[in-house]
Amino acid sequence: MIHVDEVTDAVARLCVEANSILPDDVMAALKKAVEIEESELGKNILEEIIDNDTIACSEGVPMCQDTGMTTVFIELGQDAEIVGGSLIDAVNRGVSRGYREGYLRKSVDKEPLFDRVNTGDNTPAIIHVDVVPGDKLHIEVAPKGAGSENMCGLKMLKPADGVEGLKRFVLDTVKNAGGNPCPPIIVGVGVGGNFEKVALMAKKALLRPIGSRNKDSRYAALEEELLKMINDMGIGPQGLGGRVTALDVHIDYMPAHIASLPVACAIQCHAARYREVTLG
């Protein structure tokens, strides 16, 4: 039995922690990037990023002022019993509390087109719920800023466009993004599914550990190839030129319609924040 208050407490804590503690794999990748980077300015920038993330972690302050729209991925065990109220409301209460108590920026507008008035507590969160076997509740909080979010792209390719079409789309998306998404970036690519599913796949691919490869060797090879091609573009740290543009490329796929080749390219800045917990 999991009470919704536990969910609220967990989400509030994860929001604060995610914004100040950079995951170990990302920090290790940044340190490796300093060694690889050939541009003096690029090296300088990478060192400033590492310094910043060290300050954020030791002082418990947000590493970036854009503390994001809070994306929450939930895996709900089909045998889990949630009591005390609505799970979704509990998550949003956690976001509201975490952003208030953690002195995080509230970056959500209530209505996007006409008024654009801030909701004042960073809710609503974007919440994805997957039902899975078991009786646990897994919560993953991933705050993501708009600088990188605004540079993501999606295209419904034709099956005949194939691997070359996918590569062109990913490289064009990264090239057009330039320095805007705060390189070094992580690139998540979704292939297959349909219009709405492919974007979610690309987003989730961002959460894979840096250095992990797709189990299908063809996709793994494509990840390596795209990573090399992206780093050969010369965009570099913050887009000001250099060897390290991306820390990694992750591709995930799923079955697609016989007439479709949906591709989504999600771009994540170097402040690749996430934090997770399992309840129950």
Added chain:
Amino acid sequence: MKEMHITTPLDDRTITELEAGDRVYLTGIIYTARDAAHERMMRLIEEGKTLPFDIKGQVIYYTGPTPPRPGQVIGSVGPTTSGRMDSYTPKLLDMGLKGMIGKGGRSKDVIESMIKNKAVYMVAVGGAGAKIARCVKESSIVAFEDLGPEAIYRLMVENFPAVVAIDCYGNNQYEIGIKMYGRNL
């Protein structure tokens, strides 16, 4: 790439010495403004009203800080993407704005207006807001308090680290960098 310590407000002599790719450290007053504050400033200009601060020679920093904890001057305060302000910028440059700090590229119109008005575009490291906060010694709200993080703040900064991305001659580090490090694309 040279290193320069500069003070605000910016004079023409300083601006003409700055070249794309230079490391600069700013000391003095800078003003924050992002999307909503720019929109409101444009409305004031259209209505023939004065801006909340005298823009001549000033530097605008595109940022929206996190709220300060008790005892802090300011929360995290890194740059936001400058391109979103492109449509507003030439008007402000014509009125005397001399410098901007943000991140990412600028439009052709902005660059042409920078050359015409002898202005400089600098970038701070995106996602380094906790470190940049240490350079901010004083912070006060100048206008549009209701916008929260999007209000205009007057910041007193010391040795604020930035890079000249586009100089007053139109040299663009985003293009120079790709030419230097790009391989066969």
